[in-house]
Amino acid sequence: MSTLPSTPQSAGSPATGTARVKRGMAEQLKGGVIMDVVDAEQAKIAEDAGAVAVMALERVPADIRKDGGVARMSDPNMIEEIIGAVSIPVMAKSRIGHFVEAQVLQSLGVDYIDESEVLTPADEVNHSDKFAFTTPFVCGATNLGEALRRIAEGAAMIRSKGEAGTGNVVEAVRHLRQIKNEIARLRGFDNNELYAAAKDLRAPYELVKEVAELGKLPVVLFSAGGVATPADAALMRQLGAEGVFVGSGIFKSGDPAKRAAAIVKATTFYDDPKVIADASRNLGEAMVGINCDTLPESERYANRGW
Amino acid sequence: MSDTPLIGVLALQGDVREHLIALASADALARPVRRPEELAEVDGLVIPGGESTTMSKLAALFGMLEPLRARVRTGMPVYGTCAGMILLAEKILDPRSGQETVGGIDMIVRRNAFGRQNESFEAAIDVVGVDGGPVEGVFIRAPWVESVGADTEVIAEHDGHIVAVRQENALATSFHPELTGDHRMHALFVDMVRAVK
Numbered sequence: 001m002s003t004l005p006s007t008p009q010s011a012g013s014p015a016t017g018t019a020r021v022k023r024g025m026a027e028q029l030k031g032g033v034i035m036d037v038v039d040a041e042q043a044k045i046a047e048d049a050g051a052v053a054v055m056a057l058e059r060v061p062a063d064i065r066k067d068g069g070v071a072r073m074s075d076p077n078m079i080e081e082i083i084g085a086v087s088i089p090v091m092a093k094s095r096i097g098h099f100v101e102a103q104v105l106q107s108l109g110v111d112y113i114d115e116s117e118v119l120t121p122a123d124e125v126n127h128s129d130k131f132a133f134t135t136p137f138v139c140g141a142t143n144l145g146e147a148l149r150r151i152a153e154g155a156a157m158i159r160s161k162g163e164a165g166t167g168n169v170v171e172a173v174r175h176l177r178q179i180k181n182e183i184a185r186l187r188g189f190d191n192n193e194l195y196a197a198a199k200d201l202r203a204p205y206e207l208v209k210e211v212a213e214l215g216k217l218p219v220v221l222f223s224a225g226g227v228a229t230p231a232d233a234a235l236m237r238q239l240g241a242e243g244v245f246v247g248s249g250i251f252k253s254g255d256p257a258k259r260a261a262a263i264v265k266a267t268t269f270y271d272d273p274k275v276i277a278d279a280s281r282n283l284g285e286a287m288v289g290i291n292c293d294t295l296p297e298s299e300r301y302a303n304r305g306w
Numbered sequence: 307m308s309d310t311p312l313i314g315v316l317a318l319q320g321d322v323r324e325h326l327i328a329l330a331s332a333d334a335l336a337r338p339v340r341r342p343e344e345l346a347e348v349d350g351l352v353i354p355g356g357e358s359t360t361m362s363k364l365a366a367l368f369g370m371l372e373p374l375r376a377r378v379r380t381g382m383p384v385y386g387t388c389a390g391m392i393l394l395a396e397k398i399l400d401p402r403s404g405q406e407t408v409g410g411i412d413m414i415v416r417r418n419a420f421g422r423q424n425e426s427f428e429a430a431i432d433v434v435g436v437d438g439g440p441v442e443g444v445f446i447r448a449p450w451v452e453s454v455g456a457d458t459e460v461i462a463e464h465d466g467h468i469v470a471v472r473q474e475n476a477l478a479t480s481f482h483p484e485l486t487g488d489h490r491m492h493a494l495f496v497d498m499v500r501a502v503k
Contacts, residue, residue, distance in 0.1 A: 014427040014465075021426045024485045025446050027321040028355045028388070047402070050364060052319060052357040087402055087417060088357055089447065111423035111447070134424050268318055268364055269340070 022136035022156035025112065026220035029053055029089070029157075029243055033233065033264050034222070036060050036247040039078065040085035042256070049260035053089040053111070055245065056082040061118050061165025062248035062287065065299065071119040073101040079108050091138070096305050097123025099132070106135040112157070113137050115150075117304035118164045118247075127305065130154030140224065142175045142302055144182035148203035148211070149306075151219055158217055160241070161302040162225015165248050167289030169226040169235065171302055176223055176239045186212040225302070228253070228286050230266030230279040237270035254284030311499040314339035314348035316374075318364040320356020320389060324484035325492075332492040334499070342373040350383035350499035353390030355446070355482050358417065359402050361389055366406060378410040383475040383502055385495040391478035392417060392449055399452055410476045412455030419450040419467070420480075431481065433470055434461040435494060442488050443469070443481035450480055475502060 015021075032052030037043045043054045058074040059067065073094055083090045089111035094101035096115055101122075105113050113135050115128055130137040131154035140161035141147035147158045160179070162172030182201070186208065189197055194212055198205040210218050223236035224245035233244045244267055246260075253259045262279040269275035297303065310333065315325045317338035329336035329352065339345050351374075353361075365371045378384050378394075386394040393408045395415040420426070423446070431443035443464065451468035454460060462470035462479070469480040475498060483491040 014429040016425065016427045018428055020444050020485055021428060021446060024321075024444055024482060025423055025426065027324060027485065028357065028446060030321060030323070030356070031317070031319040032357065032360055047359065050360045050367075052360050087400075088359060089423065106424065109422050109424060136423065264360070264364070265367065269368075 017134035019156070023219050025089075025136055026138070026157035029222075030220060031268060032243045033260075033267050034091065034243070034245045035250055035260060036245075037082065037251070040081045042251055043082045043086045043090075045257050046250070046260055047086045047088050049257060050264035051088060051260065052243070053091055054082065054086060055091045055093065055114065055247075056110070057093055060248040060251060061301070062167070062252050063165075064118060065165045065290075073098070073104065073119070076104065076108055079105070079110065083109060093119055094128070095119040096121040097126050097128055099128040102128050102133060102135075102137075106133055110135060115139050115155075117161055117301045121304050127153050130156075138222075140302075140305060141179065143178045144211070145201035145203050146306070147179060147217060147221075148201060148207045151207060151217070152204050155219065157220050157222065159222040159224040159245055161305075162223065162227075163292050163295065164225045164301055165290075166226050166292055166295070167228040167249060167252070167287040168292050169228070169232045170292055172223050172225045172227065172236060173239065175302070176236065176241055179217075179221070180240050183211055183215060183217070187215055227263070228289065229283075230262045230276055233263045234266045234270040234276050237267060243267065249287055252287035254286075259283050259286075309500065309503070310335055311349040311496060311503050312337070312347065313350045313352060313496065313499060314345065315352045315354055316361070316365075316390075318368070318370070319360050320354040321482070321484060322354050325352045325354050325387075328484045328489045328492040329496065332489050332496045334496045340368070340370075342369060345370070345373050345377060348382075349503050350385070350495070351377070352495070353384065353386040353393050353408070354484070355388035355390065358389040358392040359405055362393060362406050365393075365408075371406060371408065374408045378408055378476065381475055381502060383477075383495065383499045384410060385477040387479050387482050387484060388446065388448055391415060391451075391480055394476055394478050396455075411471060411473045411478055412458045413471055414452045415449045416452050417449050418447050420445055420448045423447055429464055431462050431464055431469065433491070434459075435472075436490050438490065441483060441490055442486040444485045445469075445481050448480040
């Protein structure tokens, strides 16, 4: 992580909601697994399995796909129940551009807000101004320009979009590779070229320059969308993700507690095939999954947001 | 060369990378530690920030808990930040069922004592034994120390709560110096490792 300047403050007076506090929170989640849960019982299973955080939502993405209709922020009662049930951080989703849902989530005391393409977007032009909040935001991205635009709006953590609710990791792989390759390309640029690169990426020059110098995003990068097995999670980490979100993959499988613990193990020892092999034994049925190339354009969540 | 200490960072989960960078800039050799054989090689160990429940679970699962306890008991210098502080406590006030610690510091900690993420904050912290003014304290869903035993020295407080302690070769802070450019806490720890090496 880049070292951010301390926020100006009178000596000794505590400052909340600073970039260091928001981005630093995500740094604490690194190497871990964040699991989608729909009630307190699932949240406890996730915590017992070693999740670093849970994402509270009414329906996992696989069910949102199946049910159709408009997907919105979850019921505050359900979010509060989950907050009360576990001691690990609790995240929740707002629709893209729906800053009032985000205000509600902040008032409930969630630890991170996911401005998520899995829900139906509320604004087709603007994402929420994330600097206006004390609660940090994580946002999805399919490429470097998109990641930097979200960071410019105040996102303190980035995740790949993947194609949530499919149980198919192919899109998350595409997005992570894309982000990684674009960062590697920037590393080779001199100062003259960075201005044009910023224009191509449609991202602020200062952020582009920072990425070129760091060789990584200035915030934590996780993978999300389509992870269903321990090997999927390890694959995302070997491709450069600093941790993984698992949505439908756990609680849509045959034995959620066992699969959750197995994915946690494989995420920690992502570079040790023996550990991944052991974690993969006798997990029962994985979620069935959907082939992304048969998914109509209108049902691709990754196209939401820009 | 031989007096450059080799310091491990427990790499089960958490902000490992930031500690490796901070230790390197405090003139130590730093490397991640996930296995007992890697632990056996280091002169000292940092337990990073992260989720304490996840970390203790993984430590137990991968056979690290007993080796960690053995090395801390026999005097290996150890420094825990945030979740690392919780792992070094002899007792947790409100543990998750089955949450185990490594121990090493005679203290009782309260997890997430400063509140949820909305209450996470930065503040200037004066630390006993660290010269040059207060350190930049970044507190994230941070614990505090409820009480300490007779042999545990309180080296920093914030708002009336204990946020940094030391007991012989063990050091712990509620806050995260690794998230700042101020590496004086790491320098203090590297000196502790040098002293026993």
